[in-house]
Amino acid sequence: MAKDQPTMFSFRPFCFMILVLSVFSSFSLFIWSQYAGFFDFQNQINLQNQNQNQNQFIDILSFPSAWNHLSFPSGPPPKLLKIALFVKKWPHKHRAGGLERHALTLHFALAKRGHELHIFTTSLNSSFPSHAIGTLYFHLSEPTSGGYLDHNVAWEQLQSLNSTGKPFDVVHTESVGLTHTRARNLTNLAVTWHGIAYECFHSDIIQELLRTPEEPLAHSLTERGMKVVQEVKFFPDYAHHVATSDHVGDVLKRIYMIPEERVHTILNGVDEENFKPNAAKAKDFMKKFGIPQSKKLVFGMAGRLVKDKGYPLMFEALVQILKENDSFRENIIVLIAGDGPWRDRYKSLGANVLVLGPLEPAQLASFYNAIDIFLNPTLRAQGLDHTLIEAMLSGKPLMATRVASITGSVIVGTEVGYTFSPTVASLKVALYRVWHDGRGVLERKGQLARQRALQLFTATKMVAAYERLFLCISNDGESRDSYCTYQSSSIEMSRSSS
Numbered sequence: 001m002a003k004d005q006p007t008m009f010s011f012r013p014f015c016f017m018i019l020v021l022s023v024f025s026s027f028s029l030f031i032w033s034q035y036a037g038f039f040d041f042q043n044q045i046n047l048q049n050q051n052q053n054q055n056q057f058i059d060i061l062s063f064p065s066a067w068n069h070l071s072f073p074s075g076p077p078p079k080l081l082k083i084a085l086f087v088k089k090w091p092h093k094h095r096a097g098g099l100e101r102h103a104l105t106l107h108f109a110l111a112k113r114g115h116e117l118h119i120f121t122t123s124l125n126s127s128f129p130s131h132a133i134g135t136l137y138f139h140l141s142e143p144t145s146g147g148y149l150d151h152n153v154a155w156e157q158l159q160s161l162n163s164t165g166k167p168f169d170v171v172h173t174e175s176v177g178l179t180h181t182r183a184r185n186l187t188n189l190a191v192t193w194h195g196i197a198y199e200c201f202h203s204d205i206i207q208e209l210l211r212t213p214e215e216p217l218a219h220s221l222t223e224r225g226m227k228v229v230q231e232v233k234f235f236p237d238y239a240h241h242v243a244t245s246d247h248v249g250d251v252l253k254r255i256y257m258i259p260e261e262r263v264h265t266i267l268n269g270v271d272e273e274n275f276k277p278n279a280a281k282a283k284d285f286m287k288k289f290g291i292p293q294s295k296k297l298v299f300g301m302a303g304r305l306v307k308d309k310g311y312p313l314m315f316e317a318l319v320q321i322l323k324e325n326d327s328f329r330e331n332i333i334v335l336i337a338g339d340g341p342w343r344d345r346y347k348s349l350g351a352n353v354l355v356l357g358p359l360e361p362a363q364l365a366s367f368y369n370a371i372d373i374f375l376n377p378t379l380r381a382q383g384l385d386h387t388l389i390e391a392m393l394s395g396k397p398l399m400a401t402r403v404a405s406i407t408g409s410v411i412v413g414t415e416v417g418y419t420f421s422p423t424v425a426s427l428k429v430a431l432y433r434v435w436h437d438g439r440g441v442l443e444r445k446g447q448l449a450r451q452r453a454l455q456l457f458t459a460t461k462m463v464a465a466y467e468r469l470f471l472c473i474s475n476d477g478e479s480r481d482s483y484c485t486y487q488s489s490s491i492e493m494s495r496s497s498s
C-alpha cells in the first residue's frame with residue numbers, strides 16, 4: 001500500500017493538465033467559430049477586388065515594366081501603318097552590329113505583317129542588299145564624312161514623301177538616326193536607344209581599372225560626364241523613348257528625368273524559329289569543324305575580338321587556368337565565332353581554342369547548339385546583347401560580366417547562368433565554378449534559360465510590342481484610345497508566368 005501512494009500523487013497533476021488543455025481547446029474552438037465567418041467574408045471581398053482589378057483598363061504608355069511581359073493578339077493588325085525608319089546603316093549579310101540586327105529583325109517582321117515601311121539609310125555603293133518584300137522601300141543617301149546618315153538629305157526625302165502621298169503614321173529612329181533638332185516637333189515619333197552615355201560610365205570605370213601602366217591615362221570619364229549632361233538636355237526633344245533593357249528604362253526616368261508615360265521598355269528579341277535546340281545541327285557542326293567528341297565541356301564566345309568586348313580579360317584568365325590546371329586543359333575547348341585584333345593571340349593557345357571566324361545566322365544557330373555554355377566577357381555596359389538572347393533560345397546557360405543591363409534583364413539569377421566582376425580573378429572563379437558544376441548542371445540551367453527566353457526575348461514578343469506602341473502613338477487620333485489601353489488581368493497572367 002505504501003508503494004501505491006506516489007502513483008496516486010503523480011496521477012493528480014496529470015488529470016489537472018488534461019483539464020486545462022480541454023478548457024483551452026474549447027476556448028480556441030469558440031474563438032475560431034466567432035472569427036471564421038469574418039475571415040470568409042474578408043476573402044470574398046479580396047476576391048471581388050481582384051476580379052474588379054482584372055476588368056480594369058490601364059494606359060499602356062504608363063506601364064512601368066517591359067512590354068515583353070504583356071500578351072497582345074496574334075492575329076492580323078487592326079490597322080496598317082505607314083512607318084518611316086531612320087537608321088545609320090542597314091545590315092549586309094553577317095556584318096552587322098546589334099543596332100542593325102535589331103532594325104532588320106523588327107522592320108522586316110512589320111513589313112511582312114502588311115505595314116508599309118520606308119527605310120532612310122546610307123549606302124556607299126551599288127551592292128546594297130535587295131529584299132523581296134512588297135511593302136519595304138529604301139531611300140538611300142551617301143554617308144557624311146564621319147560615316148553617319150546625312151540628316152538634311154534624309155529629312156528632305158521624308159518631306160517629299162509626306163507631301164506627295166499619304167503622310168507617315170509613325171516615325172521611328174534607331175538611336176540618333178534622326179537628329180533631335182528634326183525630331184522635336186514630331187509627336188508620332190519613337191526613338192530606340194541601344195546605348196546611352198550614362199551607361200558608359202561603368203564601362204569607362206572598368207577600362208580605367210584594367211589600364212596597364214604603359215597605356216596613357218584616358219580622359220573619357222570627364223568627357224562622359226559632359227556627354228550625359230548634353231543627353232539630358234536634348235533627349236526630351238524626342239516624343240517617345242524605347243529602352244532595350246530594364247536598367248536603361250529606369251535611368252531615362254530617374255536620371256534623364258523624362259516623364260514616365262514617354263519611356264517604354266521593350267527588350268530585344270531574336271528569331272525563335274532560327275535559334276532553338278537541335279541536336280542534329282550540333283553534331284554536324286562539331287563534325288564539320290573537327291571538334292573532338294571527347295571534350296567534357298565546350299565553351300563558346302561570339303563577336304568582334306576587341307578590347308571593349310572583354311577579350312583581353314578572357315585571354316588572360318584562360319592563359320592562367322590552362323597553365324595551372326592539367327585536367328581543365330585536357331577536357332575543355334573554347335569555340336569563338338568572330339574575328340578581330342585578338343584573333344592571333346587566341347589561336348596561340350593551341351588546341352584548346354578554335355577561332356571559327358564570322359558565321360552566317362544559320363551557322364551561328366548550329367554553333368550555339370554545339371556548345372555547353374555561352375561566355376560574354378563584355379566591358380561595355382550598354383544595350384542588350386543579342387548573342388546572350390540567341391544562346392538562351394538555343395537552350396544554353398550564360399556566363400557574363402556583371403553589368404546592370406545583363407543582371408537586370410537577362411541573368412536575373414543563378415538558375416540561368418553565372419556572372420563575374422570584370423577582373424581576371426573573378427572571371428577565373430566563374431570559369432572554375434562552371435567546370436566543377438559539369439555538363440549535367442549546365443543542361444538544367446540551359447532548359448530554364450530557354451523557358452525565360454521564350455517568355456521575353458522572342459522576335460514575336462518584340463514585334464508585337466512595337467506594333468502596339470506604333471498604333472498607340474500614330475496620327476490616328478480617333479482610334480488612339482483603343483490602341484493605348486490594356487486590360488490589367490492579362491498583365492498579371494503574363495508577368496506571373498515569367
